[in-house]
Structures are given as C-alpha cells and as structure tokens.
Amino acid sequence: MSTRAPRQPQRRRPTRSGVLLSEELITDTALRLIGEHGPEALSVRRLGAALGCDPSALYRYFRNTDDLLLAIADRIIGDAMDGFTPGPDWVASLREMASRVRAGYLAHPRAAAMAAYRVTRRENEIRAVEAGVGLMLSAGFPPPEAVRLYLAFIDTVLSHAALDASCVALPRQQREADQRAWTEAYQAVDPEAFPALTTVRGELRRLGESSFDEAVDLLLAALAARAPGKAART
Amino acid sequence: MSTRAPRQPQRRRPTRSGVLLSEELITDTALRLIGEHGPEALSVRRLGAALGCDPSALYRYFRNTDDLLLAIADRIIGDAMDGFTPGPDWVASLREMASRVRAGYLAHPRAAAMAAYRVTRRENEIRAVEAGVGLMLSAGFPPPEAVRLYLAFIDTVLSHAALDASCVALPRQQREADQRAWTEAYQAVDPEAFPALTTVRGELRRLGESSFDEAVDLLLAALAARAPGKAART
DNA sequence: ACTTTGCGTCAATGCTGTTGACATAAGGCG
C-alpha cells in the first residue's frame, strides 16, 4: 500500500510559523476548534490555519478527514476510560464504563455527536472493548452471547450518550425552546383525543430530561437477570 | 420575518424542462435520489438536475438544505407510524413501535441520521408520545414512572435506530472499512494483553451487526419484570 | 388589458476536500 499515512513521522520539520506538528497536537487543536466554534468549524483549511501550517500538511498525518475524525473519536474514548480498571462486580463495572463514556462525550459534545457511531479500530477503543467483553465473560456468559450482549450494552450507552451530547451541542436558545415545548405545547392538548397525555400532564416535563441512567439501569437489570451465575444459584 | 420560505407557492410556473415544482415533488425526488444512488447523491445541484430545474429554484421552497432535510424527516415519521394503533398487549405494541421507527429510519438513512436527535413537537410526534405513554399506563405504571420509562424506551429506540441509520448512511467505502475492522484489526491483537478479545475472537464479527433487536428485547424484558401487573400476581 | 409579484434562471462568491509537483531541511553515513 503506497498511500498509507505514517502515524509517527520521523523527520519533523517546523512549519513556517515554527510549530512542530504531531498527531496529538492536531487532534488537540481539532477538539479545541470544535469546542469553540462548533462542528462545522472543523475543516482542513481552518485546522491548518489554527495550527499555523498549510492545510495539505495534515495529509502527512491522516489519510483523509475521516481518518482524522476517527483519531479524534479514539482520543475522546481514551480520555474517558483513562485509569479505569474492571472490578470484581461486573454490573458495577459496566455502570462505571457507561458513566465514563457519557462524561467523555459531554466534555466534547459536538465532536461526540459526529463520532459516536464510528469504529475507530484504534488503541483506546480496542482496550475498551477488551474491558467490556471481559466483564461479560466474567459474568459467566459464553463467548457468543458475551459479544452480542456487550454490543447491545455499548450501543445503548454510546447512542444515549450521543443523544445527550447532541442536545448539549444545540445552541442555547434552541435547547431551551425544546425544553419549554414539553411544559407548554404538550400541556394544551385536547383531553378527548389524547387521554394518556392528559393523565400524565404534570410529569411531562421529565421528557426533556436525560434518560441515560434509567436506560442503563434497565439494561443492566435485564443482563443481571439473564446472567448464568444467577441461574446457577436457584 | 422577511426571509421565510413559502410552503405553498401560489404562482407555480413550469421550469425550462416543463416540470411543475412542489414541496412534495421535491421531497419525493430527494428520497428517490438517495434510494437509487446512495446517500451522497443528495446535493442541491444534483437534486435540481434530477428535477429538471435550476438548483437555486429549490430555495423558493426551502430556506436551506437543513430545512429540506427536516421536511423529508417529517415525512418519514408520518410514513413509519401510518396506520399504527396500540393493541391490548403492551409489550408487543411497544415492540411494533420500535420496529416501525427503525424501518422508517433505515428506509431513508441519511435524512434520519441528521434529524434523529431533534424534537419536532409536531403532530406525528405528539401522536406517538400519546400512544407510547398510553401503553405504559395500560401496563399499570403510575404516571410519573410511565413517563420516565417511556422516555427511556423511546430514547433507546430512537438512538439505536439513528445509530443503524448513521452506519447505513456512511459512504460505502467507510462502512465497509468499519465492518472489516472487526474481522481484521481486531483479529491480530496480542493474546497476552487482550485475553478477553482473544477468547471471543471467532465471534467478533458480530460487533459489526446491529444490536437493535437485542437492545429492545432486553429493555422490554426489564420493563415487563418491573410492571405492577406482574408484581400483583405473586 | 394592465399591474403586481411570485418564481425560475443565470452568474458569481467563497467555501470544501484532495492531489501532484516542488523545495527544503533533517538525519544517516562516509
């Protein structure tokens, strides 16, 4: 393959503005750009400008923008999972994984919204998969089920975290308007046509809140109920 | 607001090629374009070409491409839930809702991927919430819990559907590369450092599949286990 | 028939990612 992009350049040369480029510096700057000016602020040209280098220099470090995006995603994963070690209680450990992923995504909401559904196939992601699958195995699930259930778990966590991140990434006004909608627009529905909504009218504001914890709790409860260790006890 | 885009033009004039434009014709053609030539085929220019009009004519009907995508998304929701009526079996009904949402999203993945995280607070959405909350109430959950659990359910369904749609919406090459990652990059890991991955190595390709059904099943199982009707029987 | 004005068309602007040629300096080697 002649077109591969070297991950670790050996002959780094300062740019016109004196900066020494590196994969880490580039992803850092990209995350800062996205955080400050929104996801649409991330373009090769703007990133080059922010780094003080020619835009095309980035192609010495990443094959294309998708490759760059995956690197950013992997970095978020790495930051979130930094220092995590699975404990003996597999349910509690999975819950902590979920919590960490969510925190990592919320720390970079706009970048997370772009990268949540990608497979980075890089170091940090691989380590996270190892930890999650290991927990499923330690719960007593046989390999095929362990993989399937881990996937269901991590997809729920990732997609819920992305959902939360997307909401946080919305402009302030729009987010508040969405929140108000539940306590305003939905209060005035016709009782005849919408009996259920009328019954729960006082609780509807909860629809604007995050369901992350509830969903994770439900999923972990279902997993615990299905775990072989549990069945063996009866 | 002086820049609003009229939804129902009053003086339609045939284009150079003789077509009478309309919002419906435009969304139809957009969905057809996506369906026939892949998600990346949707651009203002190509859409104009497919319609036989100048690209800029579309701006008489939609403020911008985002507005166009929302119109498409609204249509997808309506189509997906068309004809749905909750039945007596609340678990089966919720499962059908989930299935319908997913099918609707997957039929038009790119539009769905972009619009999934928004609150439309329009007619179709309100009807869906009414149906879902009604099912939770019929399961015996008191109002506060019914709302919380419905939210956890629908967020899981929506975000999983969006996850699936996002993968399908990826350009072909990227999607295949993501899929290949599980059977290539993940096969070669060091057995010492990654014992769990090594154990389940043969099953890893499942990580590229959708976890939608598994996640919905787990969630519905947890809901059924928590339903008051069930507890009353013991 | 005349006026108003909605709407399709044209041309132009400033973005975007990506590539190939080029030059220059880093680092190995004598």
Added chain:
DNA sequence: CGCCTTATGTCAACAGCATTGACGCAAAGT
C-alpha cells in the same frame, strides 16, 4: 564536517459544494 536521500511542509490547482442577488418572464388579481 559534508554529502545524499527522502520525509515533510508549501504551493497551486481542480472539481464540487451551498447560497445569494439581480433579472426577466408569466401567472393571478383587478
């Protein structure tokens, strides 16, 4: 130390993108 290779930053160019403002035609209202 000085030469050579080549990695790497720079430059210029291309095709495609969304969007906009001016313009003129034709449809609708009177």
